């Protein structure tokens with residue numbers, strides 16, 4: 001009983017610190033022409049998907065201890081193939097795909113709360129959750145063009 005109490009006491013401050021880690025932000029520089037699309041769910045455990053991933057049919061890379069958002073974006077644009085989507089999952093995985101499954105549910109951004117293993121200031125998805133980036137016009141660009149019109 002005493003051992004259990006000590007275990008909880010020593011565990012709690014660590015969990016509390018991890019839970020309100022506000023130092024993790026969303027990587028939002030358009031270094032490789034990708035813009036943030038949102039935090040999306042994995043799909044392979046959903047009924048009827050036969051294990052298909054949310055970002056399917058493309059390629060992927062795991063960089064333990066080194067993955068960052070721009071590293072993944074560069075990978076998804078390498079070798080002459082430019083994938084429309086680049087997604088970071090489980091802190092170290094990069095998924096490139098031309099399509100995002102319509103079965104993938106969008107969560108609040110803070111559901112993607114794992115820091116990238118190569119840059120602990122930015123989010124790289126979560127367990128079965130993906131920080132998804134897509135090629136194209138950023139919301140900043142939309143904002144500028146609409147303010148020009150007025």
Ligand SMILES: *[C@@H]1O[C@H](CO)[C@@H](O)[C@H](O)[C@H]1NC(C)=O
Nearest residue numbers: 024025026027028029138140
């Ligand atoms: C990018 O994110 C940072 C912090 O997460 C924020 O301060 C900044 O305004 C964002 N920039 C754009 C262009 O969204």
Ligand SMILES: *[C@@H]1O[C@H](CO)[C@@H](O)[C@H](O)[C@H]1NC(C)=O
Nearest residue numbers: 041042043044045046105128
């Ligand atoms: C999120 O994905 C997981 C794993 O595929 C699945 O078990 C869960 O039902 C999904 N949740 C929603 C809300 O789609």
Ligand SMILES: *[C@@H]1O[C@H](CO)[C@@H](O)[C@H](O)[C@H]1NC(C)=O
Nearest residue numbers: 059075076077078079081096
């Ligand atoms: C590009 O080629 C390298 C070397 O063959 C390979 O390791 C990498 O997976 C390729 N990238 C993509 C996005 O397919």
Ligand SMILES: *[C@@H]1O[C@H](CO)[C@@H](O)[C@H](O)[C@H]1NC(C)=O
Nearest residue numbers: 021023115117118119120121
């Ligand atoms: C984040 O990474 C920096 C540089 O590697 C390191 O000094 C710092 O302790 C890390 N912070 C956390 C919360 O892991």
